[in-house]
Amino acid sequence: MTADSDTPPLSATTETAPVVNRRQRFGQGFLDAIGSGWAPRPATTPEAAAQAPHAAARRAQVAAAFPGRRLVVPAGGLSVRSNDTDFPFRPHSAFAHLTGWEIDAEPDSVLVLDPTSRGHTATLYFRERADRTTPEFYADAAIGEFWIGPRPALAEVAGRLGLQTAHLDSFTATDEDLTVGEDDDLTRVVSELRLVKDAFEIGELREAVRVTAAGFDDIIRALPEVIAHRRGERVVEGVFHQRARSDGNREGYDTIAAAGPHACYLHWTRNDGAVAPGDLILIDAGVELDSLYTADITRTLPVSGTFSPVQRRVYEAVREAADAAFAAARPGARFREVHEAAMAVIAARVAEWGLLPVTADEALDADAGGQHRRYMVHGTSHHLGLDVHDCAQARRDMYYDGVLEPGMVFTIEPGLYFQIDDLTVPAEYRGIGVRIEDDVLMTAEGPENLSAAIPRTADEVEAWMARLRH
Incomplete structure (x- = not known):
């Protein structure tokens, strides 16, 4: 059975943090020490993914079908299996097809094709891994690296996929977006794109x-x-x-x-x-x-x-x-x-x-x-x-x-x-x-x-x- 996560408190004695039955509070000594004493994360030079050029060609085909429109392709999020345990994450197939990001794709990621005078530019938004001084690192059992292991960095994914990347926090949806799963025409196009395999x-x-x-x-x-x-x-x-x-x-x-x-x-x-x-x-x-x-x-x-x-x-x-x-x-x-x-x-x-x-x-x-x-x-x-x-x-x-x-x-x-x-x-x-x-x-x-x-x-x-x- 998985271990229990904790709700991050403001301090060891704060009265404002919620109390959840089975969760234990962090002591101040832990909070003072958890953010230090870590070796630097190793620098990586990622190899380009084999499917990266194919994914780029697919994005160009989709973008050409919707000139001047902003296109949004969500990866989807975690799905609850029972209480606080989730099913293994699998990104939406259209997202995987158009990014080339497969089993390592991050939940809640979003591919956005923004219109320009020359066509579209592609940006992959996802949650950058947290600094080790933040509660997300040690207290969030769903996404914290202390719990689930290393998560990809923006630069690493950009290098592998040949895609511009940005933190998910900087993504803003608009009323004009065409979104896979919501817009019938875009959903149809990304589905029909897979009829002939490369x-x-x-x-x-x-x-x-x-x-x-x-x-x-x-x-x-x-x-x-x-x-x-x-x-x-x-x-x-x-x-x-x-x-x-x-x-x-x-x-x-x-x-x-x-x-x-x-x-x-x-x-x-x-x-x-x-x-x-x-x-x-x-x-x-x-x-x-x-x-x-x-x-x-x-x-x-x-x-x-x-x-x-x-x-x-x-x-x-x-x-x-x-x-x-x-x-x-x-x-x-x-x-x-x-x-x-x-x-x-x-x-x-x-x-x-x-x-x-x-x-x-x-x-x-x-x-x-x-x-x-x-x-x-x-x-x-x-x-x-x-x-x-x-x-x-x-x-x-x-x-x-x-x-x-x-x-x-x-x-x-x-x-x-x-x-x-x-x-x-x-x-x-x-x-x-x-x-x-x-x-x-x-x-x-x-x-x-x-x-x-x-x-x-x-x-x-x-x-x-x-x-x-x-």
Whole structure:
């Protein structure tokens, strides 16, 4: 448990300082001594961040869309988890994208693009670290360096990011500001800016996928321990968490470790169930790097190492749908065509198995159909980047109805889910949930599967598990 912070008193005996139940007062001797006896903070010559020139180019694009307007991009602040403990801070994705400041970004920082006769000038405002003689240094558990460790200096950040910096106290908001999260047009522009990734972003996403693949290997190796534990799903989550924290920043989203019928719940993150031989386990997980770019991968594994005939039938139908989606993903195609190609296979297979009251063609009718969606209610693809569901504020005609371009990164993730109490399917299907999700980079030649090294077909999955478990 964290230690208690103190409310800074005016003196050891002052009566004006508030008394807070569990907090102890500082004695005058402490107050007299705390500000002295410290070695000078070492001078640093920061290296320019690799993403700094990319962030500068992005700022120029945003500024060009709003000539003469003052643009404000907040990083956001700390969010309370319980009482006086906070969730780990993560800056707003637009802020990280436009500054290049990632896991070390300070809460409450603000990027401001001020209009000039030649365009805009950029200033990054954040709270400079406190002098050691101030109460902030020793008494503020949220931001004091005595509590949380060294904080960045203005000059250090300016050198790393190639940005002018200033103390947060000098920032003043105006009624004329356009602010991300408040102004719809600016929020849309900074979201659409991420639809096509630059070289730095693509490199980070490749690395995030690579580390995520290692996390899936870890899970397979740990399956004996997973099976033995009464809450094996939570063991799966923990094994992946260790990889994410050791080789990245953390997970890009809450891990889904869904065994047996839990795999039919699309966002099962409770992860408190057993993992039993004979069942499938659906694992949807992604490592977020220090740069805040995240992977998003799903694999469905037979816990025993071998699919049963009905499990294999469902699994291979989903894999066939994924392959159809890959085939539809071409430069110039509409984003929605990827989903339509996957759904055509899903409808055909569930109709073939006698699960629909209509034909596959009738189910695919946009207005009167949709019966097959009972078994796959979600979309097949979403953009991926700083957010696991990236670019979410983009216009529909730029996203769902948008044209696929080289540099776009998105998922392909069809699935089939037959819930345990679904009486519209035969008993042998009930409780089976399958999803296969890959991360895809669109190139001029077509889609590149960034996660191709993680086995996909039923035969490949069985061989993968056999190799790592023996």
